[in-house]
Amino acid sequence: MSYDVYLAHVVGHRDGPIPLSYALVAGTTALYASFDALRLRWHERRFDARRVWRALPRFTQRLCDHPLLRRTLRLFGLALTVLTLTVLTTGYGGKELGPGMVFVLFWVGLVPASLLFGPVWRLLNPLRTLHELLALLMRTDPDKGIRPLPDRLGHWPAAVGLLGFAWLELAAPARGSASTVLLGLWLYAAVQLTAAAVFGSRWFERGDAFEAYSSLIASLSPLGRSPADRRLVLRNPFNGLSAVHARPGLTATVAVMLAATGFDSLANLGWWKRLTEDVPEPLARSAGLLATVLFVLGLLWASGRASGRLSRDGSWTSALMAPSLIPIAIGYVIAHYSSVLVLEVQRFFDVFFVTGEHGSTHDGGMAAASYAVPGATLMSLVQVTAVVTGHVLGVISAHDSAVGVLPRDRKVLPQVPLFAGMIGLTLGGLALLYSS
Numbered sequence: 001m002s003y004d005v006y007l008a009h010v011v012g013h014r015d016g017p018i019p020l021s022y023a024l025v026a027g028t029t030a031l032y033a034s035f036d037a038l039r040l041r042w043h044e045r046r047f048d049a050r051r052v053w054r055a056l057p058r059f060t061q062r063l064c065d066h067p068l069l070r071r072t073l074r075l076f077g078l079a080l081t082v083l084t085l086t087v088l089t090t091g092y093g094g095k096e097l098g099p100g101m102v103f104v105l106f107w108v109g110l111v112p113a114s115l116l117f118g119p120v121w122r123l124l125n126p127l128r129t130l131h132e133l134l135a136l137l138m139r140t141d142p143d144k145g146i147r148p149l150p151d152r153l154g155h156w157p158a159a160v161g162l163l164g165f166a167w168l169e170l171a172a173p174a175r176g177s178a179s180t181v182l183l184g185l186w187l188y189a190a191v192q193l194t195a196a197a198v199f200g201s202r203w204f205e206r207g208d209a210f211e212a213y214s215s216l217i218a219s220l221s222p223l224g225r226s227p228a229d230r231r232l233v234l235r236n237p238f239n240g241l242s243a244v245h246a247r248p249g250l251t252a253t254v255a256v257m258l259a260a261t262g263f264d265s266l267a268n269l270g271w272w273k274r275l276t277e278d279v280p281e282p283l284a285r286s287a288g289l290l291a292t293v294l295f296v297l298g299l300l301w302a303s304g305r306a307s308g309r310l311s312r313d314g315s316w317t318s319a320l321m322a323p324s325l326i327p328i329a330i331g332y333v334i335a336h337y338s339s340v341l342v343l344e345v346q347r348f349f350d351v352f353f354v355t356g357e358h359g360s361t362h363d364g365g366m367a368a369a370s371y372a373v374p375g376a377t378l379m380s381l382v383q384v385t386a387v388v389t390g391h392v393l394g395v396i397s398a399h400d401s402a403v404g405v406l407p408r409d410r411k412v413l414p415q416v417p418l419f420a421g422m423i424g425l426t427l428g429g430l431a432l433l434y435s436s
Helices: 004-009 020-041 058-065 067-090 097-106 110-117 120-124 126-138 156-170 178-199 203-207 209-218 237-241 250-266 270-275 281-311 318-354 376-405 413-435
Strands: 223-225 232-234
Touching: 020 376, 020 413, 058 067, 058 232, 067 097, 067 120, 067 126, 067 178, 097 178, 097 318, 110 120, 110 209, 110 318, 120 209, 126 178, 126 203, 156 178, 156 203, 156 209, 156 250, 156 281, 178 203, 203 209, 209 250, 209 318, 237 318, 237 376, 250 281, 250 318, 250 413, 281 318, 281 413, 318 376, 318 413, 376 413
Parallel strands: none
Antiparallel strands: 223 232
């Protein structure tokens, strides 16, 4: 991220309140203890999407599913989109506000929103609203479109879309400018509406990168739908995660989620800057982002391949591992961007509800609004806890999935490559956070 306020996104430096060595030891110990406990005590699959804690009251169900509320949420999503495009176009509130609304309030904010309320972007998605209007003009069924959506596409469109968005944020020429962000959003909307006109609204579930991203994160939400009757229920988040199907492209989608955050830290390292100082920045960053994605994909593929061979029947694959990587990706986003989200929320409220302009520029050039910045100790704790917790949850999910498919006499050994890969991701993720 190229904006000054975003430099606060990593505070757990090597010389910070929590030393890197302590963080690495804590992460490794937590993962090993989790794996060892699961190995000894967990021999049958326990998570099932059909299991729920309790259904919400019928009044709540009727209210949440009422067409008026659904339409209101769609209009609200459309209004937020118009506001964002207006800020990007006019520069209202300062040149950083528009990109901040896209890359922080929207992108990072989708994580806590989806964890708390489920797949919220499906309810707010302005592209769905525009698609309904387009289908009305074309006189086509908005649900079916012109032709069926091929199942073999799976999550591949979402993976490509997420990679494109990460490139726009981290590697595009003039990536920090509002005009670049605006152009990227318009191009993305054009592609999405064209695909939806052909394949119908089902396209957005897997083709819209942001809707797929929100839905994958929402699989860990305690608020979900019963598979039997679609009622709103409270559930064990692991039961929701178990419902994520290993469709084509799912591994690539999760790999992009992991790699984008990892490369954002990598690109801030001194050795990376020295290595690429003679290469045009967009070219160097584009190559680095792609290489990071391929590295994560390769690590997942190698782990799955080794696990399949150790299982002797190839029943454990990287595709089955992919859902267990979702909590890891969430942990990295929280660790990496939680501080800048706090700052950006304050700036948004300052501009739109308090002063009408950025706190660092109004009142004669002096700061008239003081934004609360999370302390270094607190942010270090948040970062280490988020990364370690994400990996521990990933180990639990992966183990439960593995014991459901692996042979009865080989339920532990095939998981070792996956466990080794998660250890590597933990150590690498913490090292990047502390070094950038």
